[in-house]
Amino acid sequence: MVNASPVQITVLRGRDDECRAVRSLLDGVTGGGGALLVHGEPGSGRSALVAHAHRYAEGCAVLAGAGLVEEAALPYAGLQRLLDPVLDRATALPSHQRHLLRRALDGDGCPADRQLALSMAVLGLLAAAARDRPLLATMDDVDRGDRQTAQVLAFVARRLRHLPIAVLLTADVTTTVDGIPALRLRPLNEGESVAVLTDRLPERPAAPVAAALAAICGGNPQALVDVAEVLSPGQGRGEEPLPTTPPADGALGRAYRARLDRLPPDTRRMLLLAALDEDGGTATLVRAAAAAGTAVEALAPAEVAGLVRVEPRGVRFPQPLARAMVAAIARANGCSP
Ligand SMILES: Nc1ncnc2c1ncn2[C@@H]1O[C@H](COP(=O)(O)OP(=O)(O)OP(=O)(O)O)[C@@H](O)[C@H]1O
Ligand SMILES: [Mg+2]
Structure with a gap:
């Protein structure tokens, strides 16, 4: 099983409560498992908390996965990478579940009326993997990968009370998972x-x-x-x-560029204009949008992504840093207000 994390060991400043929540998830795991969703802005320290969990999970078996944008359109790709190290335990499953699991992880999908059985198969496989010692399964950026993996993990995460299994998921601020506790990473003071x-x-x-x-x-x-x-x-x-x-070309700048790249071109153009528009008033922005061949309505997908709020008096960026990063990227791209 995997222990590696791309994040180097760092003293986590201002995250005592969050580290404690992760540790208490693991401390109680032999008496009954549980799950936690950590969500936050890009760069807020989600992967660093996952790395903290991996370091603390001494004595546990660890399965570590991450949602990848490149595999978001491949059903169960995230699950396949997560479960690969323990697939030999699938012999413990009833044969219909084993068959469903193999089929899904081989890329042949899962019929809608067998989703429950497949989710039970994943739960059963994790239970088998946790037979000798407790298990920590982490899925960083679960929202970035394929939707089917996120659904199965959410199902599993809600059913751990009687199993020595801890599940730690991370996602962006707009993602919630019904039935599992969530912790939002606040800005450092x-x-x-x-x-x-x-x-x-x-x-x-x-x-x-x-x-x-x-x-x-x-x-x-x-x-x-x-x-x-x-x-x-x-x-x-x-x-x-x-x-x-x-810096627009630092890791955070790259994360925001990737976020912008996921938006339709019109939305992206409108967002860059909105970030550069200092007065934030509707009239100026409507004029700038028309001059650029777009319209304020194009911001709708950016609103869904939690980047802006379009209000009667203008466009607001709930996170000032998001505005600063989008503006820095706009300037680096040669846009002017
Ligand atoms: N509380 C902290 N104290 C000190 N350094 C931190 C803290 N949290 C994160 N870091 C460092 O900040 C950087 C960003 O953290 P991390 O990669 O965990 O964020 P993220 O939310 O996973 O970002 P991404 O959007 O790239 O997934 C890393 O170099 C990490 O080591
Ligand atoms: Mg991360």
């Missing part, structure tokens, strides 16, 4: 943000510099990591001008 910066910089930044950088990062750990990576020693000492947004 200024002290925690400064601590993340200080951990990553060779020299402690001057206090006003640290405070200014913490402010532009909006408490997002990835933004802080990205800023620390590009900060010059002179900037750290307050002798050179500071960036006004996290």
